[in-house]
Amino acid sequence: MYHLALQLHSWNRWVVLLALLAVLGRAYRGWLGRRPYHQFDDRAGGLLLGTLSLQLLLGVALYGWLSPWTQTAFQDWSAALHQPMLRFWAVQHVGLMGSGILVAYVGRRRVRRATTDADRHRLSVVYYSLSLGLLLLGLPFAARLWG
Numbered sequence: 001m002y003h004l005a006l007q008l009h010s011w012n013r014w015v016v017l018l019a020l021l022a023v024l025g026r027a028y029r030g031w032l033g034r035r036p037y038h039q040f041d042d043r044a045g046g047l048l049l050g051t052l053s054l055q056l057l058l059g060v061a062l063y064g065w066l067s068p069w070t071q072t073a074f075q076d077w078s079a080a081l082h083q084p085m086l087r088f089w090a091v092q093h094v095g096l097m098g099s100g101i102l103v104a105y106v107g108r109r110r111v112r113r114a115t116t117d118a119d120r121h122r123l124s125v126v127y128y129s130l131s132l133g134l135l136l137l138g139l140p141f142a143a144r145l146w147g
Contacts (some may be wrong), residue, residue, distance in 0.1 A: 002066040009058040009061070013139075016055050018102075019048040020132050027124035037117040045108050045124065046061050063094060088140070096138030104131040 020026045023044045031036060063070050069089040080086040106125020 002062070002068070005058055005066050009055065009062060012051060012055050012058065012083060016051045016135070019044070019051050020128060020135070022126050023048050023124065026133065027121050027128060031121035031125050034118065035121070037120040041120070041124070042112070045111060048128075051110055052104055056098075056101055059094075059097060091098075093138050094139070096134050100107055100131045100134030100138065103127055103134060107131065 023041075026041055026044060029035060030041065067089070069086060074090075077090075080090055104127065105131075107123060110127065111120050111123045114123055
């Protein structure tokens with residue numbers, strides 16, 4: 001079960017990144033090109049949050065029940081925090097990904113409450129760019145750069 005959940009989590013990562021880049025591309029074009037905020041922009045944001053929700057669900061299952069990395073960390077937190085790989089999976093990855101997802105959710109809510117098309121595009125750019133940055137920092141290959 002662990003390997004299946006890990007594979008799904010890994011594959012969905014690419015779907016999340018593609019959806020995020022697509023939403024950001026539309027937001028930048030809309031903002032800089034002073035274009036109207038279409039229903040498709042709203043649906044793309046909803047699709048992004050759907051993929052993020054699936055990723056979060058798979059991540060929580062891995063973190064809480066399935067992963068041998070976090071099971072080891074749960075047994076002895078002080079030892080886990082001194083091992084870079086365990087610390088990454090048990091603390092840094094979860095914190096950065098959770099923050100990135102939270103920023104995307106808050107951004108989506110703020111975008112939907114905005115009153116003008118320019119504000120919707122601008123808020124999409126700000127929140128989804130910040131979300132992308134946090135998510136990229138939390139990816140395993142990024143951890144090797146600063147961990």
